[in-house]
Amino acid sequence: MPLPDAMVEPLAETAYAKINVALHVRARRDDGYHALESLFVFAEDGDRITGEATDDGAINLVVDGPFGSGLEAGPGNLVVKAARGLQAYLGEQRGAVIRLTKNLPVASGIGGGSADAAATLRLLTRLWDMRIDPQELTALALDLGSDVPACLASVTQLVSGRGEHFARHQIDDLDGRPMLLANPGIAVSTAQVFAGWDRVDRGALDAGNLERLIAGRNDLEQPAIAIAPAISDVLNMLGQQPGVRLYRMSGSGATCFALFHTQADCSHAANALAKAHPSWWTMETRIRGA
Numbered sequence: 001m002p003l004p005d006a007m008v009e010p011l012a013e014t015a016y017a018k019i020n021v022a023l024h025v026r027a028r029r030d031d032g033y034h035a036l037e038s039l040f041v042f043a044e045d046g047d048r049i050t051g052e053a054t055d056d057g058a059i060n061l062v063v064d065g066p067f068g069s070g071l072e073a074g075p076g077n078l079v080v081k082a083a084r085g086l087q088a089y090l091g092e093q094r095g096a097v098i099r100l101t102k103n104l105p106v107a108s109g110i111g112g113g114s115a116d117a118a119a120t121l122r123l124l125t126r127l128w129d130m131r132i133d134p135q136e137l138t139a140l141a142l143d144l145g146s147d148v149p150a151c152l153a154s155v156t157q158l159v160s161g162r163g164e165h166f167a168r169h170q171i172d173d174l175d176g177r178p179m180l181l182a183n184p185g186i187a188v189s190t191a192q193v194f195a196g197w198d199r200v201d202r203g204a205l206d207a208g209n210l211e212r213l214i215a216g217r218n219d220l221e222q223p224a225i226a227i228a229p230a231i232s233d234v235l236n237m238l239g240q241q242p243g244v245r246l247y248r249m250s251g252s253g254a255t256c257f258a259l260f261h262t263q264a265d266c267s268h269a270a271n272a273l274a275k276a277h278p279s280w281w282t283m284e285t286r287i288r289g290a
């Protein structure tokens with residue numbers, strides 16, 4: 001027997017937070033973007049997107065959640081852009097009512113907007129019953145943002161170019177590893193951080209194993225710290241925590257992450273940060289497996 005409408009659960013997707021375990025900036029390109037080499041991993045947690053299909057063709061977005069208040073729900077929101085882009089791309093006549101529960105800080109280097117856009121594409125292909133693999137949507141995804149193509153699969157990937165080259169990458173000991181994210185409460189503009197890069201190529205990324213990644217870098221750390229010095233405080237604090245294996249800034253900041261040996265180490269660090277800096281945002285999570 002079919003369920004009455006009120007009991008039909010809306011479809012849901014998690015917009016997994018993206019973390020750049022290492023991010024090497026190799027060159028400034030003629031198109032203004034930068035050529036990067038990065039290992040992307042994804043957290044098991046992130047924003048949440050739910051939706052229901054409508055027949056009128058309209059895209060309506062409602063935003064809630066801890067970081068929802070500062071975010072517009074209109075045409076500038078990456079969820080709306082992704083939905084409209086998908087409608088146009090596939091000539092879809094149906095619309096959708098979408099709810100974005102914003103759990104991740106905005107403009108914080110963990111790709112919240114990019115993850116939301118990719119999750120919207122995954123959600124709507126299911127909602128509108130499109131017989132299409134979201135991986136076919138790479139060109140549309142890249143139009144929405146450099147990180148969006150890799151966010152479609154949201155598994156560990158080596159990413160290069162502006163973000164258009166991405167391939168699954170297996171590293172022992174990463175899947176399921178406890179991870180703490182920490183942000184000092186400062187929104188940082190990605191474009192402004194890239195503009196502060198000193199244009200020195202410090203060499204290629206070696207993502208062969210965790211040891212080599214530990215020897216890697218985030219070349220955007222220094223320009224981000226110049227804009228938001230509190231990033232140094234976050235890094236210092238993370239580096240002092242017992243059981244930390246690797247700590248670094250993610251993306252263009254200001255969020256930093258630390259990978260731990262055990263969940264107990266991670267929880268201990270989360271408590272220490274919350275006690276010393278109650279205003280900082282933290283999230284205790286794990287690296288999402290393939």
Ligand SMILES: C[C@](O)(CO)[C@H](O)COP(=O)(O)OP(=O)(O)OC[C@H]1O[C@@H](n2ccc(N)nc2=O)[C@H](O)[C@@H]1O
Pocket residue numbers: 020023032033034035036038109111114144145146147148161162163190191192194251252
């Ligand atoms: C820093 C990273 O998050 C690392 O994963 C990404 O490179 C940024 O990805 P994103 O937020 O999706 O960035 P986009 O929305 O495409 O671009 C925002 C701005 O960042 C700069 N930008 C971005 C990506 C890139 N490879 N080079 C750049 O110089 C450009 O000034 C661009 O106008």
Ligand SMILES: Nc1ncnc2c1ncn2[C@@H]1O[C@H](COP(=O)(O)OP(=O)(O)OP(=O)(O)O)[C@@H](O)[C@H]1O
Pocket residue numbers: 071076077078079100105106107108109110111112113114116147188190250251252253
């Ligand atoms: N759904 C959304 N979530 C977050 N930001 C959005 C969204 N839609 C539009 N934006 C805009 O996109 C900009 C970048 O937001 P986002 O949170 O993706 O940045 P980020 O985490 O620094 O990304 P990256 O790691 O890719 O550099 C913000 O200035 C914000 O106003």
